[in-house]
Amino acid sequence: MRQIDKRAAVRRRVFLRGAATGPAALAAAGFALGAEAAWAGDLRVLTPATMATLARAARDIFPHDRLADRYYIAAVLPYDDKAASDKVLRALIEEGAARLDAEAQARHGRAYVQLVGEADRVAILQALEATPFFARLRGDLVVSLYNQKEVWPVFGYEGASYDKGGYIERGFNDIDWLPEA
Amino acid sequence: MAQFDLNDDGVVVIIGSGAGGGTLGNELAQRGARVVILEAGGRHEIEDFINDEWASFTQLAWADTRTTGGSWRVARDFPNLPAWIVKAVGGTTTHWAGASLRFTAHEFQARTQYGAIAGANLLDWPITLAELEPYYAQAEDRMGVTGTNGIPRLPGNNNYKVLAAGARKLGYKEFHTGNMAINSEPRAERTSCHQLGFCFQGCKMGAKWSTLYTEIPAGEATGRLEVRPNSMAIRIEHDAQGRASGVVYADAEGRQQRQRARLVAVAGNSIESPRLLLNSASARFPDGLANSSGQVGRNYMRHTTGSVYAVFEKPVHMYRGTTMAGIVRDEAAHDPKRGFAGGYELETLSLGLPFLAAFLDPGAWGRGFTSALDSYDHMAGLWIVGEDMPQAENRVTLDPRVKDRHGMPVASVHFDDHANDTAMRRHAYGQGRALYEAVGATRSFETTPYPSTHNLGTNRMSASPRDGVVDKWGKAHDLPNLYVSDGSQFTSGAACNPTLTIVALAIRQAEHIAGRMARGEV
Ligand SMILES: Cc1cc2nc3c(=O)[nH]c(=O)nc-3n(C[C@H](O)[C@H](O)[C@H](O)COP(=O)(O)OP(=O)(O)OC[C@H]3O[C@@H](n4cnc5c(N)ncnc54)[C@H](O)[C@@H]3O)c2cc1C
Numbered sequence A: 001m002r003q004i005d006k007r008a009a010v011r012r013r014v015f016l017r018g019a020a021t022g023p024a025a026l027a028a029a030g031f032a033l034g035a036e037a038a039w040a041g042d043l044r045v046l047t048p049a050t051m052a053t054l055a056r057a058a059r060d061i062f063p064h065d066r067l068a069d070r071y072y073i074a075a076v077l078p079y080d081d082k083a084a085s086d087k088v089l090r091a092l093i094e095e096g097a098a099r100l101d102a103e104a105q106a107r108h109g110r111a112y113v114q115l116v117g118e119a120d121r122v123a124i125l126q127a128l129e130a131t132p133f134f135a136r137l138r139g140d141l142v143v144s145l146y147n148q149k150e151v152w153p154v155f156g157y158e159g160a161s162y163d164k165g166g167y168i169e170r171g172f173n174d175i176d177w178l179p180e181a
Numbered sequence B: 001m002a003q004f005d006l007n008d009d010g011v012v013v014i015i016g017s018g019a020g021g022g023t024l025g026n027e028l029a030q031r032g033a034r035v036v037i038l039e040a041g042g043r044h045e046i047e048d049f050i051n052d053e054w055a056s057f058t059q060l061a062w063a064d065t066r067t068t069g070g071s072w073r074v075a076r077d078f079p080n081l082p083a084w085i086v087k088a089v090g091g092t093t094t095h096w097a098g099a100s101l102r103f104t105a106h107e108f109q110a111r112t113q114y115g116a117i118a119g120a121n122l123l124d125w126p127i128t129l130a131e132l133e134p135y136y137a138q139a140e141d142r143m144g145v146t147g148t149n150g151i152p153r154l155p156g157n158n159n160y161k162v163l164a165a166g167a168r169k170l171g172y173k174e175f176h177t178g179n180m181a182i183n184s185e186p187r188a189e190r191t192s193c194h195q196l197g198f199c200f201q202g203c204k205m206g207a208k209w210s211t212l213y214t215e216i217p218a219g220e221a222t223g224r225l226e227v228r229p230n231s232m233a234i235r236i237e238h239d240a241q242g243r244a245s246g247v248v249y250a251d252a253e254g255r256q257q258r259q260r261a262r263l264v265a266v267a268g269n270s271i272e273s274p275r276l277l278l279n280s281a282s283a284r285f286p287d288g289l290a291n292s293s294g295q296v297g298r299n300y301m302r303h304t305t306g307s308v309y310a311v312f313e314k315p316v317h318m319y320r321g322t323t324m325a326g327i328v329r330d331e332a333a334h335d336p337k338r339g340f341a342g343g344y345e346l347e348t349l350s351l352g353l354p355f356l357a358a359f360l361d362p363g364a365w366g367r368g369f370t371s372a373l374d375s376y377d378h379m380a381g382l383w384i385v386g387e388d389m390p391q392a393e394n395r396v397t398l399d400p401r402v403k404d405r406h407g408m409p410v411a412s413v414h415f416d417d418h419a420n421d422t423a424m425r426r427h428a429y430g431q432g433r434a435l436y437e438a439v440g441a442t443r444s445f446e447t448t449p450y451p452s453t454h455n456l457g458t459n460r461m462s463a464s465p466r467d468g469v470v471d472k473w474g475k476a477h478d479l480p481n482l483y484v485s486d487g488s489q490f491t492s493g494a495a496c497n498p499t500l501t502i503v504a505l506a507i508r509q510a511e512h513i514a515g516r517m518a519r520g521e522v
């Protein structure tokens, strides 16, 4: 069978507001999810701490160990622009992130991003599962994470095929492990 | 290309350019009638189609607000998206997968064959298989259906091969790569399938039949068909004699226009067609046009569906090649021993990663969910399509609160599964899982029904004007020159994908209308 190269195809550069240099370009180089991360310096309305919490929560909601942090950051970054023009959304996001931290403080005495145990963070998300904040975040992420073309190869999905002539010569029927008739 | 005057009252006005409307428009134009098709959506040609699930959805899908009610899970997960259908020239034939099956004889007589089922509003069709057979034959030829007219079936892709191997293990006998309105070899000046795997996003090869690039240009070539895109019908009007006289629509700029008409045919698919009739209420027809029976909007059917996805030790790459690449028909018969009336088909289906993430288990998160997606390329998938029970309270109504940008109340879709639907789905899930487990599935998923792709029954055909909205020709019982030409005519749903039947009915209806026009009856 024709297998595909599962390394993410393009090294994604996370651009903030289209800036290709400075903090944004640094952001592309790979980073941690802490509030001090370089990408956080370029935010417009949301604080770096809020963004870091959202990105951490994004990974906890849809954990894929073979996906680098930058894809989760890219998935939540649009909130910064959207929150700039949408007050209701901004409040929802900021209060939601604050609530994650408040729960983390109450249970473990530290911020959400500083909780080391995944199970501890997941328990907090479960506690907030019925909130509009969680529903919005999960609902947005299921598109903003999985609709990044750069992650598709990691899952073995090849995307557009018309420009490659379809699969007629590229393995549409090449399965080779089924029991014989 | 034809362009008709708004005051020309000699034209036939068809609302909707999909399977029903596009076919009827071409047929009537070929027979000499002058036809205007009003289409709410824009015109996107083959070269505009996009091999990208969400981008294509944005381009083609009907995204205008609808509301939902009832116990179906769609109302919870997708409260404003009860149906996944298209708003564009060509209608949902741009999106569809191409499976083209004929009803069997008993499926035209659901009430007689299944008996009285509590809670079900079953009725026999006023036509028989024998009456429709010649039109099925014409439709298959027109659409180039594989496995008919000497057209070879398509080659099976990986997803089909898994299905077939499992079917063989279970002892199923009738499985193959389907009867598909997809060219397996060049035909009718269209090329053959190149196994792109984006059948749901508009076929960029033009290999799959769609009214967009078959019926509509053929009709336009006669000089007697005008398709007006971005034209949303709001109300059908009638004259003092109770005859349909014209259609008020909003044009691309949102201005209201009135196209006068000799005859009006409604083909907006089963949510919009009843919405339009209900919104056309007048002093003479206070409950909505053609609604003396009270059945407009009722008996909404969506097929008993669901998917089974299964993960295997080794790769499958289900997304390569035709989306609906094969079918198992052994469960299609009416066999009440299984604990339900009617039957179902199992058909392969694949979604790309973005759509699978959205639809595999809407609302799910965490490692249980993501570990499934981690196995995306090791998955095979199938879709269940079974007959569901018409129920009076499963219905499309005008939402009392929400209006669209033209001020027209939006459609509200209420749906509850019937116990028969639930029993059938349970059986089908079990068979689907067994089929995959027989060839080594390590994990399988019972995926909840997607927003409806098959929408049927809301203006149903009946012998008696008391029981339904239209007669055996699709003509409204209450008006002499108002027709319904889409899947909303269906009296019952059968265990078949509906489009071949919609097209066959449209061809038959065109012959009937042309005859009446020639005799001066309309
Ligand atoms: C993903 C998918 C896969 C499918 N696969 C299959 C398959 O394999 N086999 C099969 O048989 N069927 C399949 N179907 C179903 C099939 O597409 C429909 O049954 C068929 O297209 C319905 O035909 P129609 O004429 O009733 O409506 P449509 O084809 O939906 O056309 C209706 C048109 O009317 C327009 N309209 C609505 N209201 C108005 C208004 N007020 N004014 C103006 N225009 C209006 C709409 O914009 C639309 O373009 C599939 C559907 C989907 C979504």
Ligand code: SF4
Residues within 6 Å of the ligand: A166, B182, B192, B193, B194, B195, B196, B197, B198, B199, B200, B202, B203, B204, B205, B206, B207, B208, B321, B322, B323
């Ligand atoms: S798989 Fe075939 S039918 Fe489907 S989009 Fe591709 S060429 Fe068209």
